[in-house]
Amino acid sequence: MTGTSAGRPTGSGFERRTLLRGAAVAAAASVPFQALAARTAAAAPVKLDFDPGYGPLRPAKDEATGLELLQLPRGFEYISYGWTNDLMDDGVRTPPAHDGMAAFRHGDKVHLVRNHEIAAGAAFTAPAYDPGAGGGTTTLVFDPDAGQWLESYGSLGGTMRNCAGGPTPWKTWLTCEESFSTVSGKRHGYIFEVASEGKGNPEPYRAMGRFNHEAVAVDRATGYVYETEDRPNACLYRFVPTVPGDLAKGGRLEALRIGDTSYDTRLDGEQCYGTVSWVPVDDVDPAADTVRTQAQANGAAVFSRLEGAWYGNGRIYAITTDGGPVRQGQVFELDPCTDEFRVLFASPGADVLNNPDNMCVSPRGGLVLCEDGADTDYVQGLTPEGEIFRFAANTVDLRGGTAGKNVPAADHRGSEWAGSVFEPKKGKWLFVNVQTPGITFAITGPWVRGAL
Numbered sequence: 001m002t003g004t005s006a007g008r009p010t011g012s013g014f015e016r017r018t019l020l021r022g023a024a025v026a027a028a029a030s031v032p033f034q035a036l037a038a039r040t041a042a043a044a045p046v047k048l049d050f051d052p053g054y055g056p057l058r059p060a061k062d063e064a065t066g067l068e069l070l071q072l073p074r075g076f077e078y079i080s081y082g083w084t085n086d087l088m089d090d091g092v093r094t095p096p097a098h099d100g101m102a103a104f105r106h107g108d109k110v111h112l113v114r115n116h117e118i119a120a121g122a123a124f125t126a127p128a129y130d131p132g133a134g135g136g137t138t139t140l141v142f143d144p145d146a147g148q149w150l151e152s153y154g155s156l157g158g159t160m161r162n163c164a165g166g167p168t169p170w171k172t173w174l175t176c177e178e179s180f181s182t183v184s185g186k187r188h189g190y191i192f193e194v195a196s197e198g199k200g201n202p203e204p205y206r207a208m209g210r211f212n213h214e215a216v217a218v219d220r221a222t223g224y225v226y227e228t229e230d231r232p233n234a235c236l237y238r239f240v241p242t243v244p245g246d247l248a249k250g251g252r253l254e255a256l257r258i259g260d261t262s263y264d265t266r267l268d269g270e271q272c273y274g275t276v277s278w279v280p281v282d283d284v285d286p287a288a289d290t291v292r293t294q295a296q297a298n299g300a301a302v303f304s305r306l307e308g309a310w311y312g313n314g315r316i317y318a319i320t321t322d323g324g325p326v327r328q329g330q331v332f333e334l335d336p337c338t339d340e341f342r343v344l345f346a347s348p349g350a351d352v353l354n355n356p357d358n359m360c361v362s363p364r365g366g367l368v369l370c371e372d373g374a375d376t377d378y379v380q381g382l383t384p385e386g387e388i389f390r391f392a393a394n395t396v397d398l399r400g401g402t403a404g405k406n407v408p409a410a411d412h413r414g415s416e417w418a419g420s421v422f423e424p425k426k427g428k429w430l431f432v433n434v435q436t437p438g439i440t441f442a443i444t445g446p447w448v449r450g451a452l
Helices: 016-020 031-040 291-297
Strands: 057-061 068-073 077-081 098-106 109-116 135-143 148-159 162-167 172-177 191-195 213-218 225-229 237-241 251-257 271-275 277-280 306-312 315-320 330-335 340-346 356-361 367-371 378-382 388-394 417-422 429-434 439-444
Touching: 057 388, 068 077, 068 439, 077 148, 098 172, 098 429, 098 439, 109 162, 109 172, 109 417, 109 429, 135 162, 135 172, 148 172, 148 191, 162 306, 172 213, 213 315, 225 306, 225 315, 251 291, 306 367, 315 356, 367 417, 367 429, 378 417
Parallel strands: 098 162, 098 417, 162 213, 213 306, 306 356, 356 417
Antiparallel strands: 057 068, 068 388, 077 439, 098 109, 109 135, 135 148, 162 172, 172 191, 213 225, 225 237, 237 251, 251 277, 271 340, 306 315, 315 330, 330 340, 356 367, 367 378, 378 388, 417 429, 429 439
């Protein structure tokens, strides 16, 4: 079909096999993009010779408030920050509904860009895409050597339901709108780019598609952006940029196809599909919510509520929150070099994995899965070989007091985890959010004992 092939599209000047041979990459690519690609193109998961877990969970006190907000394995500790309604350094109150997040190194400091899954309402900060939309991003700064939070500020406003997104190799955050609506005459359902130090760009990247976005993952070797969609009959997309590393220059949007027909993955357990292909999406900015129906008319595969996505171990990982044989979630793995695709893990029951949502990959190769199910939610660890274990429990019960925080004195133990991401240089800190009442945690401990 025009513009596609059974393997990887050609003509970008940024082919992975060229990198693997050690040859020069295209002149259009940026210098930091080349350096990252060279370091990570041949990355492989580390095979562990011991139990991947860290042992039983036990109550742990927050170093900032003294409250027992989490359960963690022995030896791990944490410090909270950026609670909803806390005053940020720009004079704005921290917005609620903390969601997807990424971390970036700037010298000896870590900058985190954090999503807020808010729909309608006044924009909480500038720059703003739509004054009548309440979502956006905030930026937090952390000193990993001192274990100290330093500052926070609003970095993008006027967007809707910023759920997840993904980091880029050029140190920006792609924030995604999980929406398909029009407010104040402005269309929503787009991807925006936010600098990891400073402010975001309030102009959407329309060429990347208008649909119910969830998360993205960028292949370090090609600059291709893989996009997930949160719908019961979703597609998995790939954006091939005209200029790798410069998404504003446009590109083409494609959707994953398995075999020759519109294959349905929604009840699949662990299995390998072999080599997949990609089909075009012609109208990427439609007035009606038709991007996935266009793709499926061309044979694109069907997924059940695709959520988190991440690049790691030289792979693209993506999650469905309610796919699989018992409708409790699947973890998919794509090798972007060969286009081989498989279900790495499918939940056998809610007691094992309960509706995973956001995710990340640790510097040591383990996967972190954030649950968004009923009752107490967990942060789960998953090895690249498919072994799963519990790492943290949300025990945020504030009925006994809020330690002076301006949040509801309620039981928040059923709130979802979101935004998991490791400090990128040394991997000593895991940052993660509890969405309600809206808290960000920095967790540290003996990571080398297990798979994360």
